[in-house]
Amino acid sequence: MFSIYAFTLNHKKIPLSKPYQAKNQLRYAQQVIESSYWSSSHYFSKRCEEFFNSYFGIHSCLLTHSCTDALELISLLIDIQEGDEVIVPSFTFVSTANAFLLRGAKIVWCDSQTDHPNISIDQILPLITHKTKAIVVVHYAGLCVDMDPIIEICKQKNIFLIEDAAQALSSEYKGRKAGTLGDFATFSFHDTKPISCGEGGLLVINNSKYCDQALIHLEKGTDRHAYLQGQINKYQWMNLGSSYAPSEFQSSQLLAQLEEIEIIFDIRKKIWNQYITQLNSIRTSKFRLPKIFDYSDYNTSILYLEIMEECHRNELIHLLNRNGISATFHYLALHSSPYGRRMNHQECPNASYWEKQILRLPLHTDVEEADVEKICKLLSE
Numbered sequence: 001m002f003s004i005y006a007f008t009l010n011h012k013k014i015p016l017s018k019p020y021q022a023k024n025q026l027r028y029a030q031q032v033i034e035s036s037y038w039s040s041s042h043y044f045s046k047r048c049e050e051f052f053n054s055y056f057g058i059h060s061c062l063l064t065h066s067c068t069d070a071l072e073l074i075s076l077l078i079d080i081q082e083g084d085e086v087i088v089p090s091f092t093f094v095s096t097a098n099a100f101l102l103r104g105a106k107i108v109w110c111d112s113q114t115d116h117p118n119i120s121i122d123q124i125l126p127l128i129t130h131k132t133k134a135i136v137v138v139h140y141a142g143l144c145v146d147m148d149p150i151i152e153i154c155k156q157k158n159i160f161l162i163e164d165a166a167q168a169l170s171s172e173y174k175g176r177k178a179g180t181l182g183d184f185a186t187f188s189f190h191d192t193k194p195i196s197c198g199e200g201g202l203l204v205i206n207n208s209k210y211c212d213q214a215l216i217h218l219e220k221g222t223d224r225h226a227y228l229q230g231q232i233n234k235y236q237w238m239n240l241g242s243s244y245a246p247s248e249f250q251s252s253q254l255l256a257q258l259e260e261i262e263i264i265f266d267i268r269k270k271i272w273n274q275y276i277t278q279l280n281s282i283r284t285s286k287f288r289l290p291k292i293f294d295y296s297d298y299n300t301s302i303l304y305l306e307i308m309e310e311c312h313r314n315e316l317i318h319l320l321n322r323n324g325i326s327a328t329f330h331y332l333a334l335h336s337s338p339y340g341r342r343m344n345h346q347e348c349p350n351a352s353y354w355e356k357q358i359l360r361l362p363l364h365t366d367v368e369e370a371d372v373e374k375i376c377k378l379l380s381e
Contacts (some may be wrong), residue, residue: 016326017192018364028252040245044252060205067188067201068243071099084133089119090137090335090351093214110334111348134160141170142299167301193282197254268366278376303363310356
């Protein structure tokens with residue numbers, strides 16, 4: 001134990017992720033403190049929503065405490081009822097399913113692709129029944145799902161299409177921004193994401209008829225937003241809702257990062273390209289780089305390798321960790337989790353494969369060229 005500990009101390013620690021520190025973060029936090037407006041829906045919240053309305057070219061973006069909250073808002077907006085079915089990829093974070101389970105939906109698991117962790121389009125159609133209310137797609141690692149076939153299915157069968165785009169800010173599908181393709185979309189600003197405010201999320205509403213109702217659900221089920229806009233002289237309880245809106249502290253930190261969004265992604269793309277160049281030079285059949293599809297790009301949210309044998313994946317994690325490098329696995333497939341098994345006993349073999357084969361590598365704005373060289377050298381050896 002002592003020898004391993006001493007060995008690790010001699011190496012620089014390289015975390016898996018690390019939030020970017022924007023130049024205006026402290027100044028904006030101080031402005032919030034001095035303003036005495038610390039709760040939601042004030043100056044910084046409005047500035048962030050204005051940014052996203054312009055960024056996505058729509059006028060229905062709402063900040064939330066988290067991406068989880070944004071998903072829960074969607075379950076209210078589409079009026080999920082007991083027994084409604086929602087198709088969800090097994091290879092995702094628990095929030096994707098929880099948001100609809102909390103409203104009484106039945107989750108139907110869909111498997112991943114054989115060559116990518118994203119949801120398998122071929123396996124969606126057999127899962128649809130007359131009870132299917134929505135299909136949720138997750139753009140894993142920032143690579144968009146092939147959306148056109150799913151959009152067509154949802155139109156034909158009158159099913160809501162929801163993009164869990166937690167990892168896909170700045171990603172594009174055939175020239176269109178991720179988040180503008182389904183009826184609704186959600187994004188995350190957790191501190192593991194390229195743009196962060198610690199926690200934080202965004203709801204994008206691509207059907208304007210849901211905008212007014214979303215504001216009511218967002219504000220505990222009240223028409224407080226209209227009150228803050230001076231449209232009414234008091235506000236009252238109108239519908240179901242919860243406290244989904246973020247504080248001004250969260251919004252101030254987010255705005256500071258949004259002001260530098262191009263800088264952040266430029267740095268990350270440079271590091272990404274260094275990784276890809278060096279990893280491509282390693283001649284081995286023991287791992288594969290993320291597959292690229294011509295309809296989408298990667299936004300550098302996650303860099304992962306597909307390790308061909310699970311035992312090698314686990315050995316590499318231990319090796320890298322011993323050398324001060326925070327490499328790790330990712331999701332455990334939800335269909336085979338203890339709680340997932342309580343709902344149904346579907347099998348998703350591809351999702352089970354990806355939970356065992358993925359190795360995530362450090363990627364954030366503080367990763368240096370020497371760090372990439374060190375990591376790739378260890379992988380090569």
